[in-house]
Amino acid sequence: MKWSVFLPYLAVTAGVTYLIRMLPMTIFRKEIKSRFVRSFLAYIPYAVLGAMTFPDVLYSTGDMRTAICGAAVAVLLAWRGRSLLTVALAACCAVALAQGALLLM
């Protein structure tokens, strides 16, 4: 990608992300009063990640059959509370195994 196109995007993504993290920690040092706002902010991460994961995970390997295998393994292990690393690597292994199985069929 051309640097003249890339650099403004980089500045915006890095700048916005940094300000979101920096301003609350630097300026606000007391509790949020509104229960609705606190609840909204608490639910945001789960809503964002849920919307980013589905249906995109099904297209992440280029073959929906292998992606479903990987996603199923990830859901099972994540549900049982396994670590980020374990879940991510197990999903990759499941996809690799599924690809192998499809080749043999």
Added chain:
Amino acid sequence: MNSAFRKGIRHGLPIALGYLSVSFAFGMKAVGDGLTVMQAVLISMTNLTSAGQIAALPLMTGGAALTEMALTQLTINLRYALMSLSLSRKLDHTMGTLQRMIFSFANTDEIFAVASSQPGKVGKHYLYGLMLTPWFGWSLGTLLGAAAGTLLPAFVRTALGIAIYGMFLAIILPPARKHSSVRAVVAMAVALSLCFRYIPGLNRVSSGFAIIICAVSAAAAGAALFPLKDGESE
């Protein structure tokens, strides 16, 4: 070397290992989408956020408006504002304004989780150690994935594509299992996301705005239907 700093480095190590595999996948994807190796690494060094960076790629390559990029990052990364607010009260007297401005850059989900779980207040030496190893792991993984991803056999490259979603699932599912409210919010967000992908007309909305609409609606509905009880943080 200061012992609190060393302790921070040690606590950051498992986070860095986790980041390595996920950022490897990000680096590979970025180069595959048309960015140079150095551009991919620069994004990781300056952003340090998995979901935001993944969402930024199609917006960059698709020529999205800068305002759409800013709004997308704002929504996806809004959770960090809450984490920064929450962690703010846990910082000791060594964390002045300058130190807060430096450490907040690295307030990711995982670093926040580890820092919050420490007993008592935390200071600058520990936090600088805790931010250093994950930042290094995230940048190094991106470099390796961007530079060497194409050297890997095709089946390994394909398999790594799912790594980042595995990490997302590992973040959302344990609390979803524990709290029916989180389950409901995730279910609403996923249902809306499916609508924006498959319903004709709605699927013309760009990916960045679709995520904003899905997340804000689901979280607002969750906040209205299941407000947190006093003192509850999650």
